[in-house]
Amino acid sequence: MAYYKSKGIFDTFFENRSSLIIQYSNGDISKKEFLESNFDFVQEMNIKPFSRIDSFEKGMYNYQYFNVLAKYYTMLAKDIRKSGKHDDYYIYYKNMGNHYYHEKDRATLQLLKHLEFKNVEAYFIKVESKYLRDKLYEIVLLDYKEAIFHSKSRWLLKILREEGVFIEGKKESLIDHYINEKY
Structure with missing residues (x-):
């Protein structure tokens, strides 16, 4: 009798993440579609963030979980703002986005502490947006593929x-x- 190991949650998560990155990089999907697909996937997985970060995978999942929610709700707020209607919904979704951005930054710190800040580089990045200029910085985990984070947190x-x-x-x-494409 043959036994097969089923895919773990991290295998599924990282495969989906890499697949979406490739689709976006190849121009097969737009940034908005990329964000929506990430949101849908996180909802489908139905796995809440981990309370304890004791591995790269858990830290990366938490970062991605909060980042996806932050970007999705911020995108909804922008769409509502453009429509010129429903100011209450705009404020609600904007606040949700800000909340999840804060949680994302906390998740980033948890992961960096787990890694003891080893082989990590961070720096401000050049951006087209005047709003993000001199605010947005990149954090790169040099030992891991596709481990690039962004923040504005002081x-x-x-x-x-x-x-x-x-x-x-x-x-x-x-x-x-990706950073400079609007959605």
Whole structure:
């Protein structure tokens, strides 16, 4: 009798994530479709964030979970704002997006602490958006594929500097096209 190991949640998660990144990079899907597909996938997985980060995989999942929700609700808020209607919904979704961005930054810090800030680089990135200029920075986990995070958080920036992983000056983002594409 043959036994087969079923796919674990992290295998499924990382395969889907890589597949969507490839589809976006190839131009098969737009940034909006990329964000919507990520949101749908996280909802389908129905796995809440992990309370304890004791592996890269758990930390990456938590970051992605909160990042997906933050971007999705921010996108909904922008769509409502453009329509010129339903200011209450705009405020609600904008607040939801901001809440999840904060949770994403907390998840980032948990992962960085787990990794003891080893082989981590962070720096401000060049952006087309005036709103994000001198605010958005990139955090790269050098030992892992596709482990590129972004934040505007001042408190997280302070910690990155204290840990000696923040490089002053601006660089082009490793995913510049994605960062600068509007949705």
